[in-house]
Amino acid sequence: MLTLSLFLNGIVLGLVYAAVALGFSLVLGVSGVINFAHSITFTFGAYFFWAMYKHVGYLPAMLLAPAAVAVIGFFVERLVIRRVYGQDPLFGLLITLGFAMGMEELIRMVFGPATHNVDAPSFANGVIIFGNFLYSQYRLFIALVAAIMVAAVWLFTEKSRYGTVVKAGMFNSEMVGALGHDLYKMRIWILVLGSFIAGLAGILAAPIWSVKSGMGSSILMPSFLIVLMGGLGSIPGTLVAGLMVGITLSMGVLVAPRFVDIMPYILMGLIVYFWPRGLMGQQNIIE
Amino acid sequence: MLKIENLDVFYGQAQVAFKISLHIKRGHFVGLFGRNGSGKSSVFRSIMGLKPPRVEGRILFNDTDITAKPSFTISKMGIGWVPEDRKIFPNITIKRNLQLGEKSNKALKSDRLFSYADAYRFFPKLYEMRDKLGSQMSGGEQQMLTIARTMMGNPSLLLLDEPTEGLAPNIARDVMKMILEIRKNFNTTTIVVEQFSETLLKHMDYCYVMEMGEIIFTGEPRLLLDDEGLQRRLLGVG
Numbered sequence: 196m197l198t199l200s201l202f203l204n205g206i207v208l209g210l211v212y213a214a215v216a217l218g219f220s221l222v223l224g225v226s227g228v229i230n231f232a233h234s235i236t237f238t239f240g241a242y243f244f245w246a247m248y249k250h251v252g253y254l255p256a257m258l259l260a261p262a263a264v265a266v267i268g269f270f271v272e273r274l275v276i277r278r279v280y281g282q283d284p285l286f287g288l289l290i291t292l293g294f295a296m297g298m299e300e301l302i303r304m305v306f307g308p309a310t311h312n313v314d315a316p317s318f319a320n321g322v323i324i325f326g327n328f329l330y331s332q333y334r335l336f337i338a339l340v341a342a343i344m345v346a347a348v349w350l351f352t353e354k355s356r357y358g359t360v361v362k363a364g365m366f367n368s369e370m371v372g373a374l375g376h377d378l379y380k381m382r383i384w385i386l387v388l389g390s391f392i393a394g395l396a397g398i399l400a401a402p403i404w405s406v407k408s409g410m411g412s413s414i415l416m417p418s419f420l421i422v423l424m425g426g427l428g429s430i431p432g433t434l435v436a437g438l439m440v441g442i443t444l445s446m447g448v449l450v451a452p453r454f455v456d457i458m459p460y461i462l463m464g465l466i467v468y469f470w471p472r473g474l475m476g477q478q479n480i481i482e
Numbered sequence: 483m484l485k486i487e488n489l490d491v492f493y494g495q496a497q498v499a500f501k502i503s504l505h506i507k508r509g510h511f512v513g514l515f516g517r518n519g520s521g522k523s524s525v526f527r528s529i530m531g532l533k534p535p536r537v538e539g540r541i542l543f544n545d546t547d548i549t550a551k552p553s554f555t556i557s558k559m560g561i562g563w564v565p566e567d568r569k570i571f572p573n574i575t576i577k578r579n580l581q582l583g584e585k586s587n588k589a590l591k592s593d594r595l596f597s598y599a600d601a602y603r604f605f606p607k608l609y610e611m612r613d614k615l616g617s618q619m620s621g622g623e624q625q626m627l628t629i630a631r632t633m634m635g636n637p638s639l640l641l642l643d644e645p646t647e648g649l650a651p652n653i654a655r656d657v658m659k660m661i662l663e664i665r666k667n668f669n670t671t672t673i674v675v676e677q678f679s680e681t682l683l684k685h686m687d688y689c690y691v692m693e694m695g696e697i698i699f700t701g702e703p704r705l706l707l708d709d710e711g712l713q714r715r716l717l718g719v720g
C-alpha cells in the first residue's frame with residue numbers, strides 16, 4: 196500500500212513538473228532562451244493565490260492568480276528576455292537567473308520570510324477509498340488539473356492553426372518568420388502561456404508544499420532536467436520525462452533514501468547519453 | 483519592382499558583398515549566378531531582412547525602403563523566399579507545411595491565386611504524401627514542397643536559392659520544369675540563384691553574375707550564353 200501511494204504521489208508530482216517544464220520547453224523552442232526566470236512564475240502563482248483565495252474563493256483565485264502571473268510574464272519578456280533574442284544562450288541563462296534571484300528577494304521583502312499555508316479546497320479535502328486503500332482527494336485533483344493543462348497545450352500545438360506555427364517555429368524560427376509569421380508576437384504569447392501554466396502549477400502545489408519564496412528554485416532544476424530528457428519542444432517527451440522524474444523522486448526513498456535527490460540527475464545523464472536530443476526531441480537544445 | 487542600390491553586406495567585421503546594385507523589373511525572370519561563396523545567398527538574406535548579415539545601402543521594393551525591416555513584414559509585403567538547403571519543417575505534415583506558407587493578410591491583388599489545388603497539381607507527389615511528416619521526404623520532394631509552400635503566400639517577387647542543388651539530374655530537370663510552369667501560369671517576378679544553369683538562362687529576361695562579393699556581369703542572357711569563358715568559370719572548370 197505504501198508502494199502504491201508513493202507511486203501515485205510520483206505521478207502527481209510528475210504531472211506538476213511536466214506542466215512547469217512545458218512552458219520552459221516551449222519558450223526555449225520558439226525563442227532560443229533558457230529562461231530561468233520561469234521559476235518565479237511558479238512562486239508568484241502560489242503567493243498571489245495565497246493572498247486572494249480567502250477573499251474571492253478557491254476557483255476564481257485559481258484563474259485570477261495565473262492570469263496575474265501571465266501579466267508578469269508579459270513584462271518579463273518586454274523588459275528582460277527580448278534583450279537576449281538571437282544572442283549566445285548563455286546570456287539568456289545568466290540574465291534570467293539573475294532576474295529570478297532578484298525577484299525571489301523581492302518576494303521575501305514584500306511577503307516576509309515566513310512560510311504560509313494554503314488549505315486544500317473543501318471539494319477535495321478528504322480521501323478517496325478503494326477497498327482498504329486510501330488516497331488524498333486533493334492529490335487526485337492536482338493530477339487532474341495538471342493533466343488537463345498538458346493535454347490542452349498538446350491539443351493546441353497539434354490541432355490549431357497557430358499551434359502549427361509554434362511547432363514549426365520550434366524547429367526553425369527564421370523560416371517561420373520569412374514565411375510571414377510575426378515571431379515577436381509569437382514569442383510573447385508563448386511566454387505568457389508558459390507563465391500562466393506555471394502559475395497554476397504553483398497554486399496546485401501550494402497546499403502540499405506550502406508557500407515560500409524558494410519554492411520556484413526548488414522546481415527549476417527538475418523542470419530543466421525534464422526539458423533535456425524529454426526533448427526540446429516535444430510535449431509527449433516532456434510528459435514522459437516529467438513522470439519519470441516524479442516517480443523516481445517519490446519511489447526513490449524506498450530504495451536509497453539518502454540518494455533520492457541525486458537520482459533525477461543520474462537519470463538525466465543516462466538518457467542524454469543514449470538519446471542526445473532527449474527521448475523525443477528532434478533537435479539538441481543548442482542546435 | 484526591386485531596386486538594390488550600393489548594398490554592402492557584412493558578417494561581423496567581414497564584408498562579403500560590395501556595392502551590389504540590382505534592378506528587377508515586374509514580371510521578369512532573372513538569374514543571379516556565381517561560384518560557391520560568391521555572396522549570392524547573402525544578397526537574398528539581405529533582401530529578406532534576415533540576420534545575420536548586417537547590411538548598408540538601400541533595398542527598395544515597389545518604391546518602399548525595406549532595408550533591414552523584419553522578415554515577416556517583408557514577406558507580407560509580397561516577397562517569397564525559397565532558401566538553399568530547403569528548410570522544410572520535418573516535425574509537421576506536408577499539408578501543414580503548405581498551410582504555413584499561406585498569408586493571413588488577404589490584401590493580395592492578383593486575380594490568379596496559388597491554392598492547395600495548384601500545389602497538388604504542379605507537384606502531384608505532395609498530394610500523395612500530404613499527411614506524411616516532412617521528415618519522410620526525399621530531397622527532390624522537399625524542394626518541391628519549399629517552392630509550393632512559398633507560392634502559397636502568393637508572392638509578387640519570388641527568390642529561389644539554388645533550387646536544383648544536390649538533386650539527381652532528372653529530378654533537377656523536373657524542378658526546373660515546374661519553376662517555368664509556375665512562372666507561365668502566375669507570371670511571378672522571379673530571381674533564381676544558381677551557380678549556373680543554361681536551361682533556365684534560356685528562359686530568362688536578364689542576368690547577373692557575382693564573384694567574390696561583386697557583380698562582374700550584368701546583361702541579356704544571350705551575352706552570357708555566348709560567353710563560354712565566363713560560363714566555364716562559373717562552373718569551376720575554367
Ligand SMILES: Nc1ncnc2c1ncn2[C@@H]1O[C@H](COP(=O)(O)OP(=O)(O)OP(=O)(O)O)[C@@H](O)[C@H]1O
Pocket residue numbers: 493498516517518519520521522523524525534566
Ligand atoms: N553566417 C555566416 N557567418 C559568417 N560568414 C558567412 C556566413 N554565411 C556566409 N558567410 C560567408 O559569406 C560569403 C558568401 O557566402 P554566401 O553563402 O552568400 O555565398 P553563395 O554565393 O550563396 O555560395 P554557395 O554557392 O556556396 O551557396 C562566404 O565567404 C561565406 O563564407
Ligand SMILES: [Mg+2]
Pocket residue numbers: 522523524566643644
Ligand atoms: Mg548560397
